[in-house]
Amino acid sequence: MFAGHNPYLVALSVAIAVLGGYTGFGLAARVRGASGARRRLLLAGAAGFLAVGIWTMHFIGVMAAPIPADATYLVLPTIVSFLICALVVGVSLFFVSVGEPSDGRVTASALLMGGGIVSMHYVGIHGLAGSFNIEHEHAMVVLAALIAVGAAYGGLRIFLARHVGRRLALSAVAFGLAVSGMHYTAMFGMHFRSAPELAHAAGGLVASPQVLALVVSLLCFVLAAGFLLFLVPEPRRREAPDMATADDGELPMSATDMLVAGAFATSNGHPLRPGQRVAAAPLGGLGQPRPVPASRMPVEGADGIHFIDVADVRGVRADAHYTLVHDGTRERMSPWSISEAETQLDPDLFLRVHRSHIVAIPHVSLVRKEGDGAVVELDGPAPHRVPVSRVKIAELKARLGLAGRKAHPPTGREY
Template structure:
């Protein structure tokens, strides 16, 4: 398949497709909970990065291939191939970003995305002009289409299962495999023939040399890498520091402590380096237990009943709520969630994990701490820190049981 190809450009083409997929899918995750105008902008940016990733990968692959000398690239088919990318990717993302995507909608999106990738490839190949005739094996065209649709479906399913962390990386890899796998499979079934007695692709119309194409591709590679690096920069959560009366500070911490040295976190007040204290007595009582937790969806903010919540996880600058079937992002920080949840039913077992005690299916010791599995149609494991292991066992009744057995 890669006979005669430049191996360095082949590797670069696959890497560009993966980086473009990661950036585009990552931007698409931020469609959730945004206003309608911002949602359109994010959808355009996401579709743009995915389309640039597909198109750039294709033409890096073309530069890596053993193309006959004197070949040029017709500008009009080349531009049309990019527009096909942007259109089908935008429609596919729109289908899976509105409401709760059904299996039919995901399948249709994958089919559209795969067909779009294949169409972009062959339209781009039609733009290759020179003293030669191009032949394509029909069986390889069908195989390339199957590769594109199948891996596009897998990438979308991984992407929808969980929008951040390793799942986002896996969906980007699947996307890169879909694009590059389709391209090199199709190239395997393509042959350049002599023009003797055969129609050939003449350079009628505006055309560009391989050197000009290489310059454009280099600029697009820089754009993809820059977008990828910018996406990796975490979003900062705006922290509004409430005003704290000096009299209240003096009552709690003494008259020598300045109000500027004290900070307020959800449900508590703290001095740097010290354990937070409840806000009771400052006229700011702890909020009552929340009955629902907000989560972000493609069409706005939804609410999950606390009785359905299995765990809450702080994942980098995201907070993920698991309801036993899947994870969704919440606008609350994990500290906000802890302050709103009833401590009689929820326990923070790790600095980045809160669990619902009633949904613990099993617990086992692991290293210095422990691991619990939470029930549901999609059970999942949560780590327990060493400092919280004893409290968890007591809440589960395991300490008393052990005492009775002894």
Template sequence: MIEGYDPYLVALSVVIASLGGYTGFSLTARIRSGPGANPRVLLSGAAAILAVGIWTMHFVGMMAAPLPADAVYLVLPTIISFLICALVVGISLFFVSIGDPSPRRVIPSALLLGAGIASMHYVGMHGLAGSFGLTHDPPLVALSVGIAIVAAYGGLRIFLARQDGLRLAISAVAFGIAVSGMHYTAMLGMHVEPQGEGHRHAAIGLAASPQALAIVVAVLCFVIAAGFLLSLVPDRRQPQPAPVVADAAPQLAPEPPAVPATAEPPVEAVLPNRVIAAPLGGIGQPPRVTAARLPIEGANGTHFIDAGDVRSLRADAHYTRVHDGTRERMCPWSISEAEAQLDPGRFIRVHRSHIVAIEHVTFVGKEGEGAIIELDGPSKPRVPVSRAKVAEVKARLGLRRPA
């Protein structure tokens, strides 16, 4: 079946799978690092664009194959094949995004996703009808399923790694080649038998001609290309300055009280869930009370996490999501309340939607008009830095002298 393939359509199918992979992985890369973005929307968009890319690649590959002239596509199996692909992609991405990225989650997700991609292919093949029969070589069927599982595992690892730039492009191309390899391996094991041999695939039910399917596929190709281009657009939103309320009459600030030269350094008094830093030897500002632990909402109640284990906090509507280096969990505090509660010597608000623990920063690099920092931990979370905060972050890291 390999002889007679249209090389241009074969190349187009690989490009479509690669663009779908890049767009889907780019969207998932913003689930934890995207400023102000809804994780559910990003996850749904990533699953949809990956499913569209895989499914469209399949039918472009079908159009590239030298099929009989009277071949038509049954509408119901064709739609079911897409729904299978969308369902397994969504379940797999959701399953690995709700907890630790451990092999216990990644491997079952890869098996599910690979089996779903293979099922999508063979259900779609069942929708091919005409005065002929189809047979498949069992060894090549098994090989195609194995390739699909390996491609799914690599794609999920890319999702968890949240790579960007050139590495993400290379990974997406590799994913596109792997998914296409599964398709063409399965096609290599498929044989078209003349009528009377094997099982005849009669066109029973609503059918679509290859020309109609080509129009649908062309529209989906434009959708993938549009999503790809949109994923390349940088987020240029900057934090809004806080409003300044002027007093009715200007007042002079009182002179700070003199502190004797023999004053002792500040000491920390630890109270339940709070740390109070109070200066001794003089009357000054009220002692700053900072949280030693943060509340975390769970299915069975409220838990607490030590502030020293916190890597970052991300705004999520009126709440925040706390990242401990492994996963995110819901905190009932708003981002402003968290900024007021946490120790400013250890935490810094680097974006209107993000606070990080400066002691856990392991990498800082330029991204767009701002910067990106990476924190330690098993999943190495990444957090954006707004342009207005870059200098302060670098100063806190010892990379630049404070102004």
């Protein structure tokens, strides 16, 4: 049964599953950083592309199988199979996109999605009509269900991790192989038994394999178009210049810098030449009181915004116009931008070591040179590492009391 599959259609079904996973989870990765109507559109688009990818892969796999020549497709079960897939995928993504999902909620969503994918498969299979009966091996049904739940759990973890670039591509390949593996495992345990008495027993609207092939071809085109559109980069919003975003050591001049420069020029009696800059005075300079650092940081929870003690914060990572806060155990989304976090956090305890990263100096447990920059490890139950840009190495070493120190002779590296 399994050996008689068309290898080209099998390869196409796997490719379609991968494309659907890449586009769907790529859109889903943007859901948690969006709000309002855009959030709903992204969630609907992610669920739609995942459902279309899974469902199209399924029916390409059915067409690849050596099914009886007189087989036709009942329209109602075929449509219902797609609706099941779209519903469970959409609901599962919604459950884990609200607030900070717990492991229990992710597991429950994976069970729902996996069960829905398996249901879609068997409802679609029993939409086949002809002079035959379909039988299934129970062991293969159970194994297919386990693979579907595993694929769903991995897919939801991809969604929560918000993979991009190469990691998203690798995750999509793994997801496509898992979903395809579920389908072909179930097909391996399926057998047709001749039943001539059922030749004209099919009731309701039916579609020929040619009609289904046209529908599947159209959906393949939709998936390919969505994949290509997803690869088009989004226009980047213009943001206020940020003192710590430049890795070349040149600091952009903000409105505050201009005011400070004007005061400096006036106090010294020398006007600035065009393009000339002066060092920006630290906050609290020029007679200004130093702002009081925040003692708590807001993070998103399942039921709203929570606040965590800044003493528990190990690092802050930029994520679009929001940030991800690591508390030593996990990352949680914060409505603060990376620039706002740098402004609000105590500069005596925190240092922006990269345009996308802020670290808590007291929690640095390891630092080592890597390429032109460096890497630091932050302590906690789940230690994690953060890159340090080249222009921030000297400041970081000074803050850690390492200025002027060299490495042991065997390594030849600093620190």
